[in-house]
Amino acid sequence: MPPRRVITGRSQEPRRRYAEEVRLLRTERGLTLKKLAEVVGWDPSLFGKLESGATMGSPEVAQALDRHYGTPGLLLALWELAVGDPTQFKEQYRRYMLLESEAVSLWHYAVSAPPGLLQTDGYVREALTAGGARGNVLEQQVDARTGRRKLLEGPAAPPFRVILFEAVLRNSLREQGAWREQLSYLAEAAERPNVTLHVLPFGRGLHGLTNTDTMFLRLLDGRTVAYAENDVRGELVEETSRVERLQLAYDSMRDLALTPAESRSFILRMLEEVPCEPST
Template sequence: MPPRRPVTGRSQSPRARYAQELSALRRARKVSLRALGEAVCCDHSHLGHMEHGKTLGGPELAQELDKFYGTTHLVVLWELAIRDPSQFRERYRRYMALEAEAMGLQQYAPSIVPGLLQTPAYARDLLKAAGPMDEQALADDVTARVGRQSLLSREDQPQFRAILDEAVLRRPLVDIADWREQLAHLRQINERPNVAVQVAPSSAGLHGLTNTDTMFLWLPDGRTVAYVETGYSGDLVEETRDVDRLRKAYDHLRDVALSPRESGELITQFMEEALCEPVESM
């Protein structure tokens, strides 16, 4: 068993301690990243990102590394790093960087319209519902969220498929005029050549992603990563086994969802129903 390098410096973040220990153990063993990747069945560049603190990997990989080095503490350090409250912000920043370069995107939305499909009015109401904020901060957040949608208009036009649970269409905005605008936007963007919107009807029943908002990103280097989110936290999933498990659930859901054409017709039906609702007066 290689000697364990003491992890010192309480001021270090759990993520930094984990990265430092990974690097120290590999150098003590005098093994290259490529050789280590072959030993634990992981891409060597991903291991390099872990040693530089850019990603944490998954618990299975931490266990495989413990097995390779003959240690038991890497999975403990991983658990400390993943539970660090600051990691949500860091993971989200990394996700945004990956989203900007993605060649293709697929998303399942269980309860709200995805950010890439939201109108400014919808984004504003959603952000206001999350908690109080001053008007300038709210306006800035709305601008930032809507600004993300520019990636769908890039010159290379990445493909985007969004599967919306029927519950999304049954949760209108308070202002009916704003809600009609959002539905019209969904119907319009569904006609773009690089965008497909599908609706998973309630009759499809329970499935593997029932309560999990999930986005898949196809990256230029050939990898696929996923981002799973609740209203209060999110996780970037990069381990191949975990991503594949999520993708199988997504593929099953896509098979039982309405086609883009049928989904467009259903959205039109909801628009027509909204026309019967009185517009809220100011």
């Protein structure tokens, strides 16, 4: 059988292909991001993130672009393929990812690993390898996960608050250089104006989220949703009363944590404990 020809020369990876098509349709019509936003709605920064692959946006955005460009169903179909791509994220996490990309503010409690938005390439690669990912699948998943960091970059980045349990800073990587890079990245992120980072040291007592990674998102419509996850399952929580209970637990835990300045100093002390790799 002869090899399949690539007709368009564009990416065959669904997420990247969606970004390419969104960008191509705009540039072919000579539109700026600002002009597109004026006509279609939403903020220009959202369309910039769509074109860079930093976010997938929502199906409503894909439909609005299809209507504007006269491409009925094209972008929505590409969006569905990208979101459903099995090389991206677990099924129960996909809706959370879509909401995360459009959240106006985020906050997170991390039990044993840095939050995905603050993981370095080295951390992601070792974590995925430990989970059994190999070859092209590994590379695709690394790209997908590290691309999430772009959400917190740039002047339009949303505010992000995170509480790291001390175990996050003690559960080091096998490669010392990669672990130093991860700790350094956390210390650097703690200095950004849109990031507030707390460390919850050992010995501060029990609290309501002891074994559960929990993420909160404030959405454009004013709602807050939560995503609670452990080693075996994750759940998107949208019921107001349940979200409020999780929020109260988070607030109580924040009262037990170090201040942002103390937390950054704590991370820098941990960084000093990591042996430097010998020069070759």
